[in-house]
Amino acid sequence: MSRVNDFNMIMNGARVKLPGALDAQIKAEIFMVVDEFMKETEIWTETIDVPVNASDFCYDVVPTLGLPNALHEVKTSTGQGVAAAMEIPGTVGLQRQPAVADTYKVKVALTVAYPLTGDDLPQFPDWILAQYYPVFLDGVLARMMATLGKPYSSEKGALFHGQKFRAGKSQAMVNSQRKNLSGGQTWRFPKFA
Amino acid sequence: MALDTVQDYVTRSRTLLQDKIEPYRYGDDDLVAALNEGIMEGRRIRPDLFQAYLGEDLPEYSVAAMTTEVDIDPQYRTAFVYYMCGNAQLQDDENSEDARASMFLQKFTAQLRTIDA
Numbered sequence: 001m002s003r004v005n006d007f008n009m010i011m012n013g014a015r016v017k018l019p020g021a022l023d024a025q026i027k028a029e030i031f032m033v034v035d036e037f038m039k040e041t042e043i044w045t046e047t048i049d050v051p052v053n054a055s056d057f058c059y060d061v062v063p064t065l066g067l068p069n070a071l072h073e074v075k076t077s078t079g080q081g082v083a084a085a086m087e088i089p090g091t092v093g094l095q096r097q098p099a100v101a102d103t104y105k106v107k108v109a110l111t112v113a114y115p116l117t118g119d120d121l122p123q124f125p126d127w128i129l130a131q132y133y134p135v136f137l138d139g140v141l142a143r144m145m146a147t148l149g150k151p152y153s154s155e156k157g158a159l160f161h162g163q164k165f166r167a168g169k170s171q172a173m174v175n176s177q178r179k180n181l182s183g184g185q186t187w188r189f190p191k192f193a
Numbered sequence: 194m195a196l197d198t199v200q201d202y203v204t205r206s207r208t209l210l211q212d213k214i215e216p217y218r219y220g221d222d223d224l225v226a227a228l229n230e231g232i233m234e235g236r237r238i239r240p241d242l243f244q245a246y247l248g249e250d251l252p253e254y255s256v257a258a259m260t261t262e263v264d265i266d267p268q269y270r271t272a273f274v275y276y277m278c279g280n281a282q283l284q285d286d287e288n289s290e291d292a293r294a295s296m297f298l299q300k301f302t303a304q305l306r307t308i309d310a
Contacts, residue, residue, distance in 0.1 A: 022241055028244075149239075150239075
């Protein structure tokens, strides 16, 4: 058994449903769709160790893959929360200078980076592709069908697949919040109690 | 694959134009010029066909290099053959040729824009 781990399902699905579409155009739309998906759902996150000192407020955050898009939290090495913001994606600004040198844990949401791999496709964790390739396909179909003057132009098709893409993004956000726990508790007692 | 080089396009056009015996009615330079004009037309109608050249000069082919590969997606190569034939027949001023030229040029546009053509 194996999971979907490459883009063939999306490429072949698009080639079949978009007669006359060019591979290069499909790949360009895949990048746009995945970028939009990652930015809106924020399901791709990474906790990055950032050495801090007592003299600087701003620190660059460099993920393993992709680009930082949104800041989720900053914690000290002992797990204490730290007030911070990320006015420019990739640079975390602390509200107060650290009292002592430490290694902070900065959790950021990521999106796909450009340039792409040699095959002009975006790089991101395989599990996201395996889980959400139908959603990406709907996004690609919606965007391609919405273009004018093409053999695959279709206003109704664009609307239909666009709705499915938006629903897929919403579901992804919910799945992420529930940590993919099926039938899990949807409400939790507030942390302060 | 079919229609890879400039020569392939010229040869195929000559078949449709019934101009396979020398001396040719439509010279190689006319047909290659038609191919270049077709590429410009194609760029206007389907910019995505020439994504690699967006913001740059379009490819231009020459009778001096007939073995050069023509950078067009295989799905749309026959459309450019039709353009070459239509463009060549526009040179003639007979009514029957006008109709045929118009048919070829319309088929070129239709194939780039629709599936049913």
